[in-house]
Amino acid sequence: MDGDPLARLLALRAVSPRRVVGLISGTSADGIDAALVELEGAGETMRARLLEFRTVPLEAGLRARVLALGEARAEELLRVHYRLGEEFA
Numbered sequence: 785m786d787g788d789p790l791a792r793l794l795a796l797r798a799v800s801p802r803r804v805v806g807l808i809s810g811t812s813a814d815g816i817d818a819a820l821v822e823l824e825g826a827g828e829t830m831r832a833r834l835l836e837f838r839t840v841p842l843e844a845g846l847r848a849r850v851l852a853l854g855e856a857r858a859e860e861l862l863r864v865h866y867r868l869g870e871e872f873a
Contacts, residue, residue: 797826803835807872813850815841816872842871 796802801824809816820836842850849864856864 800824800826809842809850809868809872813842813847815839840871846871 801822803820803822806819806821807816816839818838818840819834822833822835824831824833846864846867849860850868853861853864
């Protein structure tokens with residue numbers, strides 16, 4: 785099991801309670817939303833409890849670049865993708 789990342793991930797279902805962080809940036813590109821959630825159980829009986837929620841605003845220039853990606857060339861898409869990864873980290 786040590787070498788199988790999927791098996792290690794699935795084994796986490798047995799840990800209860802466990803805390804996870806979810807990150808998202810929506811279509812408005814106004815910021816990165818982060819939620820800290822405590823999970824108990826698994827499957828249909830799993831319960832989730834929101835512990836904390838924060839929004840970190842994106843810098844105006846980065847937001848403008850994200851919103852312009854529909855017109856962007858591959859190089860700009862890759863640069864913005866990399867920059868967003870840094871922001872999420």
